[in-house]
Amino acid sequence: MNYPIWELTYIGGPSLIALIAVTHVYIAHLAVGGGVFLWLTDIKGFRENSPEIHGYLKKHISFFLLLTMVFGAVSGVGIWFIIALVNPAATTILIHNFVFGWAIEWVFFFGEIAALLIYYYYFDRMDRKTRLRIAFLYAVFAWLSLFIINGIIDFMLTSGKWIETQNFWDGFFNPTYWPSLFFRTFIAFTFAGLFGYVTTVFLENEKFRRRMLRYCTKWLLLPMLGLIPSALWYYYAVPLSFREVAFGMNRDLTPFLHLLPGMTALIFLLGIVLSVASGRGVQKAAAFLLIPVGLFWMGGFEYTREIARKPYVIANFMYSNSIPVAEVELLNREGVLKHAKWSAIDKVTAENRLEAGREIFNLECLACHTVGGIRNDILPLAGKFPYRGLLAQLTGMSKIRRYMPPFVGTEEEKAALAAYITSELLHREVAEPPGSPASGGALEETQIPPFDPKKDEYVLLAWNSAGMQEVSDCDELFSYLPPGNTVEAQLLKRGPQPVLISEGVELSYKVEDQHANPAGHDSFWEFSEALYGRKIEAGKGLEGKGVEGVFDWDAEKEIHRAKGVPLLPYREDGKFDAYP
Structure with a gap:
């Protein structure tokens, strides 16, 4: 509200943030786990009196330094740049609330830089005790950076008591702080082994190479013993209401919920391959395949964490569109345009309606x-x-789709937004004549069969006793009623005394072709067994009727009836037709 909007209509601000942040976080976790890897591997070299291990380690430090200190530092600055442009309001909150936390983190980061540079450039000139101390200092500084950053990141997911107190420590040691810290620490150890493969596969001595590959595999796989329980701890530390929204209601998360277990299994499998494979080509292929697999894994986790806090950018404090929760009532009463400092319009009128909607x-x-x-x-x-x-x-955006912020503003502003989307983005007419089909575009008129009252011997009367029922479009969570229209009809032979025809005749029905695939537009059939205790054939109603069939004769009421025809307002061409 207080900042200009960066109009990214094609790629989107969140995608730009993800592109930079995921790669940075990937390398940042390597910097943490890799520090412990350097220290313990150096100890291993001294204990085994192995010049080969120390030779390998020096080459690995060079790769590690370039990746973490150069790329990691530049991408870290890139994160600040992009979040300040995409969501300056939330960035301001993070800066002002955690200014001393950021200052401490920069001290630790400076310690990382100094320790790693000393370790690399004086590697062969330091005695054992000094070198191990420097390696240990780097590992400590790197982990302390995680210690600080973790509190700020998870504050955005679970703000905890900070909402009431605005206290630094309440925000920092939030409900997910400790499980996240343990979880990320184990991730860091795993990534240390993963990137250890990259330099190991280039070792010339086959025996030593296989030995170090097995060593890296221990780093890759053993942290899984802590990763899984800490992941469960992390999951249950997230408030139940957030978990319900993220994992139960938001379908955008489904691919990533499949991605994470798949990538985890693939990491495990490739680690085994690297431990047992003897061919150098296979080893290199597996090692370099692990790099993007690890990146996708990291991206899947970070996306899941981001989705879990929706509809907020800062949990319970600020919505993802930068509107503070505390200001919603005021903005609904007075309007968002009036309080948007960078808006060219402060009030909706008939003349500026579409521009205001934009x-x-x-x-x-x-x-x-x-x-x-x-x-x-x-x-x-x-x-x-x-x-x-x-x-x-x-009007109901945040009630069923609870991962979306509510619309905030006056009724006039809501109408202006709907008009802008309809007219300027979808290129459709805004006004609809009363009683016309509520379509998303021009629909063909229903052709009524011709009837000649002077010549025709029969007349067929048909009507709905139950129209399109309350379809929830959210059947995995709840269902109002099953998709099912009931059509009733009577066939009369005309004459001075009309005769109801009940025998020797079969009445049939057929849904329009554009509505002939209801199962393709609603998930009811996928969850029918859970909802009604039996699996219902796709495209059929509860009574077994499909989109084409014959009427049943009801002798008691003397009518032909097709009960539960599964008709929905969604057409195959993507339009919405409320009167099919």
Whole structure:
């Protein structure tokens, strides 16, 4: 609200942050675990009186220094640059609330730099005791950097008592601080072994190379013994309400929940391969394959953590679009445009409605959505709804889709946003004539069969006794009623005394082709067994009726009935048709 908006309509701010942050965090964890790796490997070399180990270690330090001190430092600055541009409001909170924490972290980082440079440049000139002390100092400084950064990162996920106290320590030692610290420490040890392979596979002596590969495998796999329980501790430290939203309601997380176990298994498998494979080509291939696998693993974890705090950027304090929770009531009463310092419009009028909608879109939607972009594209998400459907979505946005912030602003601002999305982004008409199909575009008119009252011998009357029922579109969590329309009909032979035809005739029905695939648009059939105690065939209703079939005769009521025809308002061409 207090800062200008960086309009990233194609790639999106969150994607840019992820691109820089995930690679930095990957290397930062290596810097932590790698410090312990250097220290203990140096001790191993002295204990075994092995010049080969020390020769390997010196080469590894060179690779390690370039990767952590050069790339790690530059990408760290890149994170500050990108988060300040994408979400300056949240960045300001982190700076002001944790200014002394950042200062301490920079002291530790300076200690890392000094210790590693001394360790590298004076490696052969220091005695055993001094060299091991320097290596140990680097390992301590690197882990202390994690100790500080971890508190600030997890503050954004679980702000804890800080919401009430605004106290540094309440924010720092938040509910997920300790499980996250242990979890990340074990990750760091795993990555130390993973990157240890990179220099090991270039060793010329085959016997020594295989020995060091097995040594790196211990670093890769043994931390798993602590990684799994600390991951469970971390998971259950996250508030239940956040877990329900992230793991139960947000489908964006599903691919990453599959990615993490898959990548973990692949890391384990490649570690085994490197321990037993004798061919140098296989060893190199496995070692270099582990690098992107580890990166994807890190990305999956960080994305999961980010999703877990939605709809907030700082838990319970600030929504992901930078609107503070404490200001929602004021903004709903007075309007977001009035309080948006960098908005060119401060009030919605008939003349500026679409322009005002664009300002509101930038303020409330652009933080997470792109426009025709590569991730979280607003066009297909909003494309299912007409103008009035978008109004309904905005009204209830945070009630079912609790991972999304609520719409904040006046009713006029809500209407302006819906109009802007409909008109300027989806290129559709905003106004709909009363009683017209609530479509996402022009729909063909229903053709009523011709009827000649002078010549036709029969007349068929048909009606709905139950129209499209309350479909939840969220069947994995709850269901109002199953998809099912009930159509009833009577066939009459015309005459002075009309005759109801009940025998010797079969009435059939067929849903329009654009609505002939209900199972492709709703997850009801996937969860039907859990909801109704039996597996229902895809595209069938509870009574066994499909989108095409025949009526059943009800002798008691003297009507033909097709009960539970699974008709939905979603068309195959992506349009929304409330009156199919």
